[in-house]
Amino acid sequence: MDRYLTAEHVALRDRVNRFAREHIEPVSRELDESGRFPWENVRRMADMGLFGVPVPRELGGMGLDYLSYIVVIEELAKFDASHSITVSAHTTLGLSPILTFGSDEQKRRFVPPLASGEVLGGFGLTEPGAGSDASGTRTRAVREGDGYRINGSKIFITNAGVGEIFVATAVTEPGCGAKGISSFIVCKPTTDPDRARQVGCGHRDDLPFAEGFRAGEKEDKMGWRASDTRELHFEDVFVPQGQRLGQEGRGFINFMKTLDAGRIGVAALSLGLAEGALDTAVRYTVDRRQFGQRVWDFQQVQFKLAEIATDIEAGRHLTYHAAWLQDQGMPFAKQAAMAKYFCSELSMRATLGAIQVMGGVGYTNEYPVERMMRDAKICEIGEGTNEIQRLVIARKLLEEMMAEPPMQSVPADEMEPAGT
Numbered sequence: 001m002d003r004y005l006t007a008e009h010v011a012l013r014d015r016v017n018r019f020a021r022e023h024i025e026p027v028s029r030e031l032d033e034s035g036r037f038p039w040e041n042v043r044r045m046a047d048m049g050l051f052g053v054p055v056p057r058e059l060g061g062m063g064l065d066y067l068s069y070i071v072v073i074e075e076l077a078k079f080d081a082s083h084s085i086t087v088s089a090h091t092t093l094g095l096s097p098i099l100t101f102g103s104d105e106q107k108r109r110f111v112p113p114l115a116s117g118e119v120l121g122g123f124g125l126t127e128p129g130a131g132s133d134a135s136g137t138r139t140r141a142v143r144e145g146d147g148y149r150i151n152g153s154k155i156f157i158t159n160a161g162v163g164e165i166f167v168a169t170a171v172t173e174p175g176c177g178a179k180g181i182s183s184f185i186v187c188k189p190t191t192d193p194d195r196a197r198q199v200g201c202g203h204r205d206d207l208p209f210a211e212g213f214r215a216g217e218k219e220d221k222m223g224w225r226a227s228d229t230r231e232l233h234f235e236d237v238f239v240p241q242g243q244r245l246g247q248e249g250r251g252f253i254n255f256m257k258t259l260d261a262g263r264i265g266v267a268a269l270s271l272g273l274a275e276g277a278l279d280t281a282v283r284y285t286v287d288r289r290q291f292g293q294r295v296w297d298f299q300q301v302q303f304k305l306a307e308i309a310t311d312i313e314a315g316r317h318l319t320y321h322a323a324w325l326q327d328q329g330m331p332f333a334k335q336a337a338m339a340k341y342f343c344s345e346l347s348m349r350a351t352l353g354a355i356q357v358m359g360g361v362g363y364t365n366e367y368p369v370e371r372m373m374r375d376a377k378i379c380e381i382g383e384g385t386n387e388i389q390r391l392v393i394a395r396k397l398l399e400e401m402m403a404e405p406p407m408q409s410v411p412a413d414e415m416e417p418a419g420t
């Protein structure tokens with residue numbers, strides 16, 4: 001991967017790897033079983049700067065490129081997807097819309113506490129009636145004085161309970177479809193103030209907490225169990241005009257752009273899961289003996305693991321290439337959708353394959369591969385299902401074809417005879 005990674009990327013990856021081996025690996029099974037949010041590790045990751053990797057230094061971040069952030073997400077997911085999605089949802093979904101579409105004042109006020117990991121952020125797009133069709137948003141923002149009164153709810157929001165700063169969409173102009181949707185920065189206190197106080201991060205007293213904005217009960221999920229997923233409710237919430245993010249009516253399009261970048265993060269998370277599963281399966285099969293030989297020595301086991309390794313290599317090229325395009329300021333939406341759908345599907349194949357070559361033990365929680373399989377499944381659904389990714393890719397193919405100049409037809413008598 002030298003084509004993409006510099007010595008700085010590799011050093012960052014190694015630093016995250018050492019941290020994950022020391023602090024995540026020993027607790028990942030317990031966290032999965034209990035569904036406990038890993039506050040202690042959130043504090044450690046905040047101290048390492050991992051909540052603001054691609055954020056400029058002057059706004060409290062590490063000032064690194066997007067590929068650095070992708071490398072971090074991948075490395076965390078090798079050990080635990082819940083840690084990885086906590087950082088990913090915070091960074092690409094919660095923080096980056098403010099960085100990209102926010103006014104100078106909004107950036108100055110909201111980005112530093114997010115980039116430092118002092119508080120966590122999230123992104124509220126999905127609603128009970130608006131999932132894949134996010135333009136079906138019902139949450140309503142009505143102009144009132146120098147702001148908006150918001151009512152409605154969002155579902156399945158990552159970091160909803162533990163986070164404090166959110167970006168969310170609401171309809172400001174009913175009847176205009178996607179063009180009637182705007183986005184807002186809205187704050188609420190963490191649902192876990194005691195733990196936040198104990199670990200020394202997760203809460204700031206001085207944020208403009210909005211009355212009536214609150215998180216629901218934590219979802220009991222199949223995977224990403226230590227990640228905090230809840231509903232967000234808006235009950236007569238007043239948000240000042242200064243917290244509208246971007247122009248009125250631009251909320252939907254800006255959120256779609258945010259998701260383009262977010263999808264590279266889900267691809268990286270999926271890759272990390274596949275790599276973690278492959279690593280576990282190789283070690284186990286080399287150790288395990290049946291019929292007087294190592295399980296590894298059965299050729300079908302080697303073939304399965306070779307296929308997984310090849311998938312991972314291909315997925316890494318797609319993912320790093322999409323991140324590289326973004327870093328160059330080039331269009332990347334098609335490649336991000338390709339990376340997301342390819343890597344999430346390879347992650348399912350890899351985790352299932354790892355369980356198969358490990359036999360019964362792979363199906364138990366003695367090894368992490370069954371958890372990795374559960375964690376991989378949501379990668380095919382979140383940030384746009386893989387069916388929606390295929391639609392995005394197909395739409396881009398058509399756009400590219402339509403943008404091409406029409407082919408010049410040459411009259412037959414002007415054609416050169418073949419072979420000259």
Ligand SMILES: Cc1cc2nc3c(=O)[nH]c(=O)nc-3n(C[C@H](O)[C@H](O)[C@H](O)COP(=O)(O)OP(=O)(O)OC[C@H]3O[C@@H](n4cnc5c(N)ncnc54)[C@H](O)[C@@H]3O)c2cc1C
Pocket residue numbers: 089093122123124125126130131132133155156157158159221224229378381382383384385386387388391
């Ligand atoms: C753990 C978790 C974390 C999440 N985090 C967030 C978050 O932080 N913020 C946020 O806003 N959302 C979040 N989501 C929501 C997630 O993005 C949605 O679940 C996802 O976009 C799919 O929407 P849906 O669940 O309503 O499924 P639906 O849209 O109801 O889809 C159901 C099925 O129909 C298919 N389908 C729908 N439309 C089409 C079509 N046009 N063509 C072909 N097939 C189609 C889908 O692919 C899917 O298979 C999260 C979800 C989960 C489970």
